[in-house]
Every structure is written in C-alpha cells, then in structure tokens.
Amino acid sequence: FKGNRPTIFSPLDGQVCADHDRSSGEGIQPQEYTLIKMRVLEPAPEKLAPFVAEGKAVYLVAATLRPETMYGQTNCFVLPTGKYGAFEMKGGDIFVCSDRSARNMSFQNMTAVDKEVKKLCTVTGQELLGCPLKAPNARYERVYLLPLLTISMGKGTGVVTSVPSDAPDDYAALRDLKNKPLLRERFGITEEMVLPYEVVEIIDIPGYGSRSAEKVCKDLGIKSQNDKDKLAEAKDLVYTKGFYEGRMLVGSQTGQKVCDAK
Ligand code: ANZ
Numbered sequence: 001f002k003g004n005r006p007t008i009f010s011p012l013d014g015q016v017c018a019d020h021d022r023s024s025g026e027g028i029q030p031q032e033y034t035l036i037k038m039r040v041l042e043p044a045p046e047k048l049a050p051f052v053a054e055g056k057a058v059y060l061v062a063a064t065l066r067p068e069t070m071y072g073q074t075n076c077f078v079l080p081t082g083k084y085g086a087f088e089m090k091g092g093d094i095f096v097c098s099d100r101s102a103r104n105m106s107f108q109n110m111t112a113v114d115k116e117v118k119k120l121c122t123v124t125g126q127e128l129l130g131c132p133l134k135a136p137n138a139r140y141e142r143v144y145l146l147p148l149l150t151i152s153m154g155k156g157t158g159v160v161t162s163v164p165s166d167a168p169d170d171y172a173a174l175r176d177l178k179n180k181p182l183l184r185e186r187f188g189i190t191e192e193m194v195l196p197y198e199v200v201e202i203i204d205i206p207g208y209g210s211r212s213a214e215k216v217c218k219d220l221g222i223k224s225q226n227d228k229d230k231l232a233e234a235k236d237l238v239y240t241k242g243f244y245e246g247r248m249l250v251g252s253q254t255g256q257k258v259c260d261a262k
Pocket of ligand 1: 069158159163
C-alpha cells in the first residue's frame, strides 16, 4: 500500500504515477507501507457489530514500516478524536481506516470497485477504543485498541500497531496507560486491556539489548508520550542501529540481521 507522508497534499497521493504528474509535492515519493490486517473480535464496538454479526471479516488496518517486528505486537492504537470509516474492499473484507487512506487504496486495486470508495459507516477513534483484535504473528491471542494522542491522521491509515519492545512512541504510550488509572478511565480502558501486556523481546541490538525502546526511554528520561523532542531523539538512536546491527530473536528469520530479515 502506498500511503503518504503528512507533508504531501495532492489528489494523486498514493497512486502509482510519475513524480512529475503530481499537482504538488514533486520530488517527494509516496511512502510504501505494509498493511497489517487486525481482525475485529467479539464483542465488537457498536458501529462495527452489525457487520461482524453478518459474518463479514472486519479489520483495523495498521500501516507499518517495520513488518518484521509484528511478533512483538501488544495492542493497536487509534486517535480518539480521529475520524475513521468502515470501507468495503475487494473480496468482501471490511477495512477500518482514515478516509484519505481508503481513497488511496481505491487507486491501488484494493477496493470492491476500482477507483471508488464505498463507505459503510463513519466512526470516531473514541467509539472504537477497547475493541478486541487478532494481531497476526503476535504472541498474545487477543490485543486491544487503545488511545494514542500523537497519531497523525494524514499519515498511513491513522491506525498504528504497537510494538513497545522496539518503538519508543509505543513504549511510552503503553507505559502511560499502565501507570495512569485516570488516563485509562478518561478513555474507558480497563485494566485487563493493558496490564497483562508485557514487552515481547524480538530483536537484539548491540548496546541496547532486546528491549531497546524501554532502554532508550529510560536513558533519555522520557516521561510520557507527549515528550515529543526526546522521543524523536530516541527513535534516531535505535532505528538506524537496529536496522543494520539488530538481530531477530524470533520467527522464521531467527538469527538474521534485521536488514536481511525484513
Ligand atoms: C510498527 C513499528 C515497530 C513501527 C517499530 C516503528 C517501529 P515514520 O518513520 O515516522 O514515518 N505510524 C504509522 N502511521 C502513523 C500515524 N498516522 N501517526 C503516528 N505514527 C504512525 O514512522 C513510521 C512508523 O510510525 C510506523 O511503523 C508506525 O509504527 C508509526 F519497532 O509500525 B511502526
């Protein structure tokens, strides 16, 4: 799936097109993401329940640049104030994602009718919170949809899968939800959706170990998911080193370097 970085704003975003065909954003190529289909389990949120009851496969679709980290998923995130939709896709699947990403997908042969978006309902992130999901390759049988306040609705699908072992943003946000009962209460999140979920060790990075996000958050004194500058620094520190020097600890590519396993 070709999505877009938030800086690009063009009706052609995400289409497979020559760079000079863009009405704006020339020189910026579309970002290619892997979409992770996280199936909605029961009890489904009210707005999605009718589709699930009909036997339809309904998925929250998360856009990731790190498909090799899916073994470490502990939850999924949406923006509580974000506007999402349920869209009919090719083959009858229903995808829950931002309007913008659904439009992009319609130009990539993914919707029921090519170049058309069929929206079945509109739903806010808040209305989806607490939804149980099946995350592919994850160790946990069921994970939950939790709030992340720093999601940009203009990037990817607006749905983010969470890997707190390797993504500092995810580690900080999950830790906020674990340590702050009032934050959970504000979003209707229960203890069972958060407390049992521990970091899963999936990649070893020399000098950072197998919980690189936790280590870098502690080293830099990151206090919460809103510590934007420090989180950006944390990502710079672990991502490049992890890519070239990290080794997979799990899955079919165990022992391989991340850059080869990917
Ligand atoms: C799982 C994962 C594991 C990720 C991991 C990163 C590290 P950049 O490079 O900044 O573009 N993401 C995706 N959509 C997002 C959105 N709308 N708002 C905020 N974050 C979003 O980062 C790409 C990564 O940012 C994606 O890859 C996703 O988290 C997150 F160890 O997926 B990643």
